[in-house]
Amino acid sequence: MKLRIALITILCIGLVCAVSMLGSRTYAQGDRVGSSNPKITVLNPMGTPPPITLIPQAPRLDTLDGKTIYLINTGYIGTDRFMDETAQWFKANYPKTNVVYKDNQSGAGLSSLSNDLWAEIAEKGDAVIAGLGH
Amino acid sequence: MKKPAVPVVMHDFEKQEKEVTLNLGMPGLRIQYFRGPVWGKTNEQIRKQIMEGNNPITGRPVMRELVENLTKPLTAEEQKTGEIRKNVGPDMYTGTPDELQKLFLEKRYTDFLPVVLPTEEKVAEMLKATSHEPDEVLGRMNPGSEAGENWTYTVKDAAINAVMAGAEPEYFPVILALGSTGMTAVNVSDNGFMAGAVINGGIRDEIGLNYEEGAVGPYAHANTTIGRAWSLLSINGGNCGKVGTTYMGTIGNPMNLIGIIIAENEEKSPFKPLSVRRGFKEGENIVTLFMGWGILSAKNWAATAWGPNMNYPAIIKEIYNTQDGWLFGTCAVLSPPIADFVRDAGYDTVEKFTEWVTGLKPGAKPVVGGNLNSGIRRAGGTFTVIVTGGSNNNYFSMGGMVPARSAQIDAWR
DSSP states (O other): OHHHHHHHHHHHHHHHHHHHHHHTOOOOTTOOTTSOOOOEEEEOOOOBOOOEEEOOOOOOOSOSTTOEEEEEEOSOTTHHHHHHHHHHHHHHHOTTSEEEEEEOOSOSSGGGSOHHHHHHHHHHOSEEEEEOOO | OOOOEEEEEEGGGHHHHHHHHHHTTOTTOOOEEEOOOOTTOOHHHIIIIIITSBOTTTOSBHHHHHHHHHHSOOOSGGGOOEEEOOOOOOSEEEEOHHHHHHHHHHTTOSSSSOOOOOBHHHHHHHHTTOSSOTTSEEEEEOSSTTSOOOEEEEHHHHHHHHHHHTOOGGGHHHHHHHHHTTOOSSOOOTTOOEEEEEEESTHHHHTTOOOSTTTTSSOSHHHHHHHHHHHHIIIIISOOOOBTTTBOOSSOOGGGSSOEEEEOOTTTOSSOOHHHHTTOOTTOOEEEEEEEEEEEEGGGSGGGOOOSOOOHHHHHHHHHHTSBOTTTOEEEEEOHHHHHHHHHTTOOSHHHHHHHHHOOOTTOOOOOOSOGGGOOOOBSOSEEEEEOSOSSSSOEEEEEEEEEEEEESGGGO
């Protein structure tokens, strides 16, 4: 008997909760019960990108012979081996090209390369191959 | 410099590189793609698998293309000048709620869950919660590292995203404080970083932030929707979190679903609140942003094997010493009972405990940084303690999260 009363009580509580939840349901804007789902206007959530100024690429070399190419390891793990192999490849296939290998000592990524290195490339280099690794 | 330069990049990053080079004003920059990663490969593997192979995108030999990229004359397109601006669409959209939900999903305005559609009325209601002008620039954000451009967003943009997240207007000053820092909740890194924030001050009770059981999870409306608003503002205001361009997490991070919002349990903590330890006044409403790998139950470490006698300070120290502290240090999120164990062991301030755990004098910084090829420099790194959660058992979480900027919430009321 006690069990039956307990079950009835639980069912009643459940019914009250269900009715209560139905009553408190909220709807999306314009989505009224019985309506024809009218149109609404909403705002674009995007921010504003900055303007982009186009930069022309630097003129290419007519030949690699006699030119100095800087191989830049920007500092990610494994790039040192990749650049080492790249230097060997140029030595074997373009023996008249001077290859200079530079290791990023101050972090990882192009932005962490030192100003001194960029100045050196500007003064002594003809082209750059920058290895981003991974 | 005006010297020809060719970045050498894994082909998996092609979509992102197109976006980055466009942002930098060189949309057709010549990039040499190869099949990576190189990390972990021997010289011989690199030579045979990568350099003697083809560019996976063009199907042509990698090294031949590399030489051509340095020597082949430029096209007219590659020499273009002028100014362009990305189109972010109209200010408003009109449609049925179902149509707009679909449109927002397709345009990737959402976190792939339905949003509260941001009508002018709802946005205006949100804006009433601050004295700041709708058109005021709230912040500038990029996805992190060198990958992105700085997008600008206004107070109104933040309100639109807060509405979409389901936030209540009374949460808005917290959302604005988060947005004012310009820190993204969704970092681009292939590491899969997460972001979180710790909130201190009376605002925790004022807006109903949960700092008892379930404190670091999605178990309260305020914690959940504030974190979601920060994520949506990052996705839309800062153009972050777009896979392939502004998001590159190799595995991803489940903690990116929403920014993790942690209210400290100041009432039950034996220590000064985090904000006070960072120099703010007691009771001041402060949000402190975190970034890192995330946190995980400390139970995952062997040091916490269950037993009748638990030396929690020693366990925390042992876990600290097994962390790679290079980027984000170590973060301990302690429940009040664990914090009490620490205090009862004689460490009545976080500073004393930190000195013992790290072996560093107050103010001294762990040796970190340098070239990645030189290896990991110090276990543990910085050490941060946050106290939150319930008192129903002796649990805590550990991981890598480092505090970044703090912002005053009341400045955004």
